[in-house]
Amino acid sequence: MLRRSVLVGVASLLLTAAPLVAAGETMRGTSLLLAASKDDVAAIKILLADGVQIDARDDSGATALLVATHVNGIEAARALIEAGADVNAKDKIEDSPYLYAGARGHLDILKMTLAHGADLKSINRYGGTALIPASERGHVETVRTLIEAGVDVDHVNRLGWTALLEAIILGDGGKRHQKIVDLLVKAGADVNLADGKGVTPLQHARAYGHDAIERILAVAGAH
Structure with a gap:
């Protein structure tokens, strides 16, 4: 009976922890997106080293790399691309870092996407x-x-x-x-x-x- 009680307690703890873990991942992903919007390379590198998902998305479906491209954040884009960010990942309106850089004339970022597999x-x-x-x-x-x-x-x-x-x-x-x-x-x-x-x-x-x-x-x- 005691063993069953312990197992039930462990299961309950895991169920409680799962949403907290997910929430933590979401918050860290949000931090990466924010760092990208500010062209904050130092923060980006710290977050990636801490295991944040590099292609985490915001509500519009934009990845951190696309967010950096929106503001022509060249150094943030460089850090993300060199770390393996997907240059072809599209948001909900079908923009990708490659397509957006081309459309907006963000030449430095465009060249980086072309060098890293742009479709x-x-x-x-x-x-x-x-x-x-x-x-x-x-x-x-x-x-x-x-x-x-x-x-x-x-x-x-x-x-x-x-x-x-x-x-x-x-x-x-x-x-x-x-x-x-x-x-x-x-x-x-x-x-x-x-x-x-x-x-x-x-x-x-x-x-x-x-x-x-x-x-x-x-x-x-x-x-």
Whole structure:
């Protein structure tokens, strides 16, 4: 009877301890996410050495690495990536450290993700590669880096647009977008690949009054 009582007591203690352990892990994961948001490398290294799960997530599904990428925390991102953080781990809206760095022009972090297994074929919630929003937002060096990495320059997103079309339709026609169009053309982008309504890049450039871009396309054989 005494032995059974002891066993019951041990079982009860374990059941009580389990939620406490889980809560402790959650708190430590939260601490890692907070350290990442502050680009606090020292805290990150201490927490990882203490066994915190490196890919713990917040309520949005973001890992510490994605949180660091959100704030362009280069050193935090470096520490996490070198410790094995997943550069392709997506949150609930389909952003990953690689995709977000590309879209926002966080070039240093982007290069680190590319050096540590970034999936060049991964797509965001709009069905686009990292190259498409980078082209739209005028991140010239990011576009150059992604092209050199081998991202498909003619990938079409759910809107029916390529990187070239987004640079023209959503860009301002200025020097940054002119350079991006030139980079895409020289990388072999199909200058006659139309959108879902059959409108070509050249037609869009004319419609938006992007004269310099129109000339780049015309020289490349656009019609």
